[in-house]
Amino acid sequence: MCMKCKEEKAVLITRVNDAFCRACFMVYVTHKFRAAIGKSKLIRDGEQVLVGYSGGQSSSCLLHLIQEGLSERAHKKLRFQPALLFIDEGAVTDMPHEERRIIHEKIVQLMEGTGYFYHVRSLEQAMELDIIDKKTGESDGEPRVPELHGNESSSPVFYPELEQKLKSLLNSLKTLSAKEEMIRQLRQCLMISVARQHNYSKIMVGECSTQLAVKLLSDIAQGRGAHVSMETTFADRRHGDLITVRPIRDFSSKEVAIYNKLCNVETIFIPTLTTKTQEGSTIEHLTEAFVTGLQTDYLSTVSNIIRTGEKLSTDVSKEQNCALCQAPLDTDVPVSSALNAVEFSMQVSRKKTETTKVKEDSSCCGEGDGSCHSQTDCINRKDIDSELCYGCRLIVNDLDDINELPPYLLKEISWRSRRSKMKSDIQQYLL
Numbered sequence: 001m002c003m004k005c006k007e008e009k010a011v012l013i014t015r016v017n018d019a020f021c022r023a024c025f026m027v028y029v030t031h032k033f034r035a036a037i038g039k040s041k042l043i044r045d046g047e048q049v050l051v052g053y054s055g056g057q058s059s060s061c062l063l064h065l066i067q068e069g070l071s072e073r074a075h076k077k078l079r080f081q082p083a084l085l086f087i088d089e090g091a092v093t094d095m096p097h098e099e100r101r102i103i104h105e106k107i108v109q110l111m112e113g114t115g116y117f118y119h120v121r122s123l124e125q126a127m128e129l130d131i132i133d134k135k136t137g138e139s140d141g142e143p144r145v146p147e148l149h150g151n152e153s154s155s156p157v158f159y160p161e162l163e164q165k166l167k168s169l170l171n172s173l174k175t176l177s178a179k180e181e182m183i184r185q186l187r188q189c190l191m192i193s194v195a196r197q198h199n200y201s202k203i204m205v206g207e208c209s210t211q212l213a214v215k216l217l218s219d220i221a222q223g224r225g226a227h228v229s230m231e232t233t234f235a236d237r238r239h240g241d242l243i244t245v246r247p248i249r250d251f252s253s254k255e256v257a258i259y260n261k262l263c264n265v266e267t268i269f270i271p272t273l274t275t276k277t278q279e280g281s282t283i284e285h286l287t288e289a290f291v292t293g294l295q296t297d298y299l300s301t302v303s304n305i306i307r308t309g310e311k312l313s314t315d316v317s318k319e320q321n322c323a324l325c326q327a328p329l330d331t332d333v334p335v336s337s338a339l340n341a342v343e344f345s346m347q348v349s350r351k352k353t354e355t356t357k358v359k360e361d362s363s364c365c366g367e368g369d370g371s372c373h374s375q376t377d378c379i380n381r382k383d384i385d386s387e388l389c390y391g392c393r394l395i396v397n398d399l400d401d402i403n404e405l406p407p408y409l410l411k412e413i414s415w416r417s418r419r420s421k422m423k424s425d426i427q428q429y430l431l
């Protein structure tokens with residue numbers, strides 16, 4: 001029997017004893033979604049929101065909830081204006097162009113069906129990004145007006161050269177975990193750049209609690225402990241006035257799956273880097289197996305992890321942020337810290353293996369009069385490290401050749417290190 005209305009026969013059980021009939025389940029999830037958006041008071045009426053859409057279970061569920069919430073039949077109509085963004089990551093798995101074309105068409109067809117404006121990007125386009133996310137601080141009160149010029153690329157565009165660059169970056173990373181992390185950062189960067197380019201002030205992502213619990217634990221395991229609260233909270237504010245929100249973070253993956261089934265939501269399965277790999281192939285994959293395994297026997301596993309995560313906070317008072325993930329730098333620690341000990345031992349061991357590769361790290365045009373414009377050549381690993389958080393340092397540490405890094409990142413780091421060098425040069429003249 002449904003525990004809510006106590007009239008209808010229950011068709012599903014969400015948690016230990018929460019048996020719902022279909023109608024009551026719909027009320028329950030819709031309320032959860034609306035409450036998350038309403039409670040935050042972040043999304044204004046008429047605001048243009050960029051919604052990340054991958055065709056997968058969670059983002060499809062989010063998209064459907066948005067459609068329902070914006071429809072005339074909704075009890076209290078939502079009033080923001082969604083636009084969709086799909087990022088094609090086929091290059092990562094070496095997917096043949098023909099296959100990518102088929103997926104692309106299918107996704108576009110689904111996005112067209114919503115009637116919303118949409119953007120399509122390929123992950124390799126992150127390799128040509130030039131703009132760097134500049135925090136514009138507090139909004140100046142001017143409403144942002146997105147520039148919409150009609151939908152983009154209804155047929156896929158391929159970028160063989162960029163694709164090659166992306167592949168060689170990933171090939172230069174030794175471990176699958178680092179590859180996965182790098183992909184995540186590139187994806188994030190591409191999203192931010194699309195949002196900045198078109199003046200969106202919010203990004204909505206469909207991460208559910210099960211995914212966030214996995215992310216929280218694997219982030220801790222991968223040296224991102226200082227940032228887990230940003231990565232899992234409702235509103236991620238690391239990009240200043242461009243806020244990422246997670247409206248279905250209270251949904252379990254089971255609720256998402258049930259919702260999609262009951263509403264006939266069409267989803268598309270797209271293989272990722274770890275789809276056909278073994279359980280322990282990456283830290284995230286292993287954590288996922290661990291969390292979902294526990295969840296089967298102990299139904300409150302995910303919610304316990306999330307609750308515990310909510311007690312953590314990220315120190316956002318730090319002025320400097322990481323050049324790659326944009327989270328506040330967590331590497332500003334005393335000399336006697338464990339971090340410095342680890343860095344030291346890495347430095348020592350790297351010297352042994354890297355003597356043959358010194359030239360790529362330290363070669364400069366040699367003029368020495370400041371005329372050197374081959375910026376990427378003039379920064380070395382130390383420069384890069386000093387602008388990265390601990391978690392991102394680990395990714396770069398795993399990289400064979402720093403020249404493979406995306407140009408926007410190298411540019412940003414080179415700009416930052418020139419600025420800090422200048423700062424220290426004029427230090428003695430300052431009052």
Ligand SMILES: [Zn+2]
Binds near residue numbers: 002
């Ligand atoms: Zn009921």
Ligand SMILES: [Zn+2]
Binds near residue numbers: 324389
């Ligand atoms: Zn970082």
